Structures are given as structure tokens and as C-alpha cells.
Amino acid sequence: MADLKVNLAGIESPNPFWLASAPPTNMGSMVERAFDAGWGGAVWKTIGEPIVNVCSRLASVDYGPVRMMGLNNIELISDRPTEVNIEEMRQVKRKYPKHSVIASLMVESKKEAWEEISKRVEDAGVDGIELNFGCPHGMSERGMGSAMGQVPDYTCMVTEWVKGATKLPVIVKLTPNITSINYPARAAVRGGADALSLINTINSVMGVDIDTMIPYPNVNGKAAHGGYCGPAVKPIALNMVSELARDPEVGIPISGIGGIGTWRDAVEFLLLGATNVQVCTAVMHYGYRIVEDMIDGLSNYLDEKGFASVQDIIGLSSNRVTDWGNLDLKYKTVARIDHSKCIQCNLCYVACEDGAHQCIHFTQIGTKKFPFVDEDECVGCNLCNLVCPAPGCITMTRVDDGQQSMTWREYSAK
Template sequence: MADLSIVFAGMHFPNPFMLASAPPTRTAEMIKRAFAAGWGGAVTKSIALDPADDLQPRLQPLRHGKRKIGMENVELTTQLTVEGWQQEIADVKAAYPERPLWASIMDAPVEGNWQRLAAAMGEAGIDALELNVSCPHGMPSKGMGAFIGQDAELTGKVVSWVKKVAKVPVVVKLTPNVTDIAFVAQAAKENGADALCTVNTVSGLIGVDLDTLTPMPSVGGVSTYGGYSGPGIKPIALRCVAQIAKATELPVAGLGGLNAWQDAIEFMAVGASTVQICTAVMWQGYGIIEKLLQGLDDYLDAKGFSDLHPLIGAALPKIVGFPEMPLAPRVRASVDDTCNGCMLCITSCADGGFQAITGIKGEVVTIDGDKCDGCALCAMVCPLGSITMVPR
């Protein structure tokens, strides 16, 4: 059995799985139930000086058939006061003094407000501060959230303000809704950030009701742009984690689209030391931690790793700029006899590739190696895994 513990910005975690700042960390009672289930740490719902008054409804899924593949939310900050959260934090820390608990705080670019929030959370006994400069909806119109995180200079200022009063590590939660997240991350580092966290939700519009032609989620017949989360944003999140890990070498908490233990391993391989999860918990509950822990432990054992350290950042040296990508070796598609002649590859290659595949329905297809350009579209659409890419 491998050692799943990790030290992140000086904090000891029994395992790398954290609850992200979100509805599952709305109260002390909820956080304590999560810790009892086995979660390694948690971040409170984002705390502001003024409690939020949320829209109803405020969540909308994106489905492929009956399967949920993403979710948009238009939820804001906590509905509790600062004083209320001081009591909630003290309650959690009394029950789980060794479990890292971070406070997510958010405000407009006003130095005194950030410092007031930081000091209040510190007095409550929090283990770290997570600066939410990344919420993409509702808050930017107030000069909060992504309004700050999309501006590297402003992000740096907020970090420096908080660092003046903070007595615990300062973690900056960055937005993916920028051109160059590494540039913003570097500004956070230069102004004293102890660690980074990414990604927050992706700004989006989940869809339009075809019967009413009303955008969703509909609140009184209207809607707005919200924060998109769930499995669909994982590639964006992996890219962002890799970019900031390479650019800053600070500890990184990775999140965005994690749904299974395999996802956690990918995030760690591109530089995350801990991972945070929200949407999967909202859909499946705190109990998913059992499969996450078991899957990670089994994987480490199978790889011969005694702890997490050989995994963290293992893929980073293999991520290069596009100009450094090699044009060799060259490959072509090859099909084996498990092919059932479903014709999907023929259609895809004909209409989206190089017309290299022919065949008769129900029989193994034929691939013309001279026409094949090695794009791998056929392997991607094959439902049986009958097509692989082999050297020319």
C-alpha cells in the first residue's frame, strides 16, 4: 500500500483529494461529513463581506443523450456572514484539527476589504487563504472574481495586499478565461503567492430551450452567462495546470473536470500536488472518495511507486512548444480481425480524412497505407479499438 499523503505549501494532507470551494463546502456540517468520509482537505464556499442572494434555479446540466457531461452554474458567494463563517471554521477545526481547511475569500480591488477578510479568517483558525480572483459570472460586474484575475497587475496587487496581513499560506485561484494564464500566475508569484490553484469554471452559455427559445437556466424568462464545469473542461484545466506549473514552479492545486481517480493521476502528472473536486461530488456525493483513494493506491502499487512524488510533474518534460514537435517517426493506420465492418471509419476517413479506407459492411475493412496520412481519425471513431497507429 502506497503512502498517499502529501505536503502542500507546508500543510500536511493525508491524501491529495480536496473539496473545491463550492456548494459541497457550504457549511461546517457538510465539511465535517466529507472529512468523516475520507477527504484530505477542503476549501470553504467563497466568503465575501456581504452575503449573496442567489438566483433560483441556478444550475443547468449539459447532456449527451441521457448522460450529463457538464453543468453551468450562476451561483454566487456564500449566504453566510463573515462572523458566521468564523464560527463554522472553528467548528470544523475543533472536530478535525489536523485536516487542512482553506478559506476562499473574494472582494473588489479594495486593499482594506481583502485584508479584513484575510484577518478574520486567520483569527478563526484557517490553514490557508484561497484568493478567488477567478469567478466568471456575477462577480466581474462588481469588480470582483475574474475582473481581477484577467488582469495580471491587479492580481499581483491583491496578492501583495493579503500577504501584508496573512499568517497562513496564500493560494491564488486563477481563471482559465485569459489569453496567457502563465503570465497571470507569474504576477501572483512575484507578489508573494505561496501556491496556485486552477481552474475555476469556464465562462459559457449552456444552451437554449428549443420549445421556448429561452436561454438556460431560465430565471423568470431570462438567463445570463455562467460558469461551466464538469468533465468537458478537463483538457482546458490540464493545459492550465501544466502551464503554470512550468512557469512558476510553485505548488499547484489542480481542478476542473475531475471525475475519477484516473483524472487525478493526469493532473498530478502535469504538475498538481493536490486536486480539488466539485461537480462530481455534487452529482455523486462525498462517498466517491472511496473509489478515488482505492484507484490511486492501486495505480501507485502497480507502478511500483511508494508515494506520490514520482508521479507529480512526471509528464511536464514531455510537453513542448509546437515548433519543437517532431515530424518523425511517421505512422499509418492498421486494422485487426476484431473489426466488424460497422463502416464508421470508412465514413469518417472519406468525409474528414484522406479516403484511405474501403470495405463492405460486416467485413474487415481495408486500409490503403499509401493514402493514409496518419491523422488517427479512424482509430478515434472505431468503437471496438480495432484500429491502431503503427510505424510506416
């Protein structure tokens, strides 16, 4: 059995699976149930000056038969009194000393306010602090959340304030609603952050009810943009995590967030450089119980691959993400269609014909008409392979001899 313990900037957890700051970590009793289910840590629902919420607050995008491919929310930070939240953090930490309890904070942009609340949660015994610089809706209109995270100087300044007030590890949670993730991340590092967590949710309008013509989520006839999360955002999160993991000016641990619902998703984040992961939407969809297979699947994966510790896989794929200019122009693949597996749906044909390079044609074999690839014409784009519903039917086969390589950088330097 591989060791699943991870250590993020001095915060040790029994496994890399944390609950993200969100409704599943709204109160002590919920966090306790989550820990009982197996979660290694929990970032408490962000506390600050209590707020008033609207209803409804959530909307989702379904895709085909799949519900909640993407979720969005316009809920604000905790609506419970700060002292109640802090007291419950104290009790949970006392009861679960080996699990990680992280306080997520968001207060107005005043040094005293940040210092005061940081000291209060440190006194409660939490393992770390996460600064919510990412919430893109509501709070940002009041100069908090992503309004902080979108201005690197503010990110640096508030991080410095908190670091000056507490000895706890400080994680800065970043907003993806920026042009480049590197600048706010570097600012947090300058401010003394011990770790980064990302991504927070993405600005989004979830859709419009085409009968009433009211967008979602409907709050008495009106809607506001909200924060987008769930499986749909995972590729965006993976990109940003890998950008920071490769940035020499960052160099601090990363807690990966965004569309993680299974151990496979988690492994991908770890391979691209995250030290642990945070989960929210999948738990909101299916409950705390999903962590059982996340732990089990990760453990089996590590055993099968021969890794003694989950820490051994962190960043293993990181240096395989590079700039386009470093990719090998001499590497050539073509699509090959295995007619014994072809079901004659012809989706590869129409995709190539209308969406790619017109290199799939038909041939009559017996009574059936099969698609085949004109390999001289095939550019190896992979579209046919992506649309093919029959497993193993189309394979992208390497056709160059592997003897030569040439990147764009090398080519253009000539």
C-alpha cells in the same frame, strides 16, 4: 500501500483530494461529512459580504445517455453571515486537525477589507487562504472575482495585500477566461502567492429551450452567462495546468481543478504537474462517497507502478508536453485494422472518407466486406482509431525505422 500524503505550499493533507470552493463546502456540517467520507481537504465556499442569489442557478449539458457532461452555475459566493462561516471553520478545524481547511475569500477591492478578512480566518485556525480571482459571473460585474483575475496588476496587488496581512499560505485561484494563463499566474507569483489553483469556471451560455426560446438557466424568462465546469472542461484545465507547471517564471505549487471525477483524472493532473486536486462537479452529481474509489484507485495505481508516495508522480509527464515545433516530424504511424475484431460498422471508412484522407477502402473476405487501410496513403492521423467502437481493432503502428528524427525547429533552421 503507497503514501498518499501531500504537501501544498506547507499545507499537509492526508491525501491529494480536496473539495473545491463550491456548494459541497457551504457549511461546517457538510465539510465534516466530507472529511468523514475521506476527503483530505476542503476549500470553503467563498466568503465575503453576504449576497442574494437567484433561482434557478444551475444548468447542464448532457451528451447522449450521459447526464451533466458539463455543468454551469450563476450562484454567487456564500449567502451566509461571515461570522457564522468563520466560526464553523474554527470548529471544523478543531475537530479535524489533520485535514486541510482553506478559507476562500472575495471582498471588494480595498486593502483594509482584504486585510481584515484575512486576519479573521487566520484567527479561526484555517490552514491556508485561497483568493477567489476566478468567479466569472455576477461578482465580476461588481469588480470582484474574474474581474480581478483578468488584470494581472490587480492580481499582484491584492495578493500582496493579503500576504502582508497573514502568515498563512496564500493560494491564488485563477480564471481561465483570459488569453494566456501565464500572465496572471506570474502576477500572482510577483505578489507573493504560495500556490496557484486552476481552473475556475469558464464563461458559458448552456443552451436555449427551443420551445420557450429562453436560455438556461431560466431566471423568470432571462438568463445570464455562467461558469462552466465538469468533465467537459478537463482538457482545458490540463492544458493550463501544464502551461504553468512548465513556466520557469511560475515555479510554485499548483492545485489542479477542472472536470476531475475519478482517480484517473487526478493522476493525469498530478503527472502534468499539479500537487493536489480539487473536485466539485462530480461530488455535486454523485456525493462525497466518490472519494472512496479515488483514494482506493490512486493507491492501487501507485502500488502497481511501484511508487512509494503520490508525491513521486507529480510532474512526471510535464516535460512531455512541449511546443509543436519540438515534435518529431520523422515519426510515422499508420492505422492497421484487425479483421478478427472488426464488426463492419464502417465508421472508420466514412470518417476517413469524409473527415480525413480517403485511405480506407473495402475488401471482400468470404461473405463479408471489410475495411482496410491503404498504408501508402495513410497519414497516421488517428481519426479511424478514435471512431472505432471495437476495442483493439485499429492500432496505430509505427512504420519508420526510428533511426532519424527532425523537428520543425530543426527543419526550418536549415
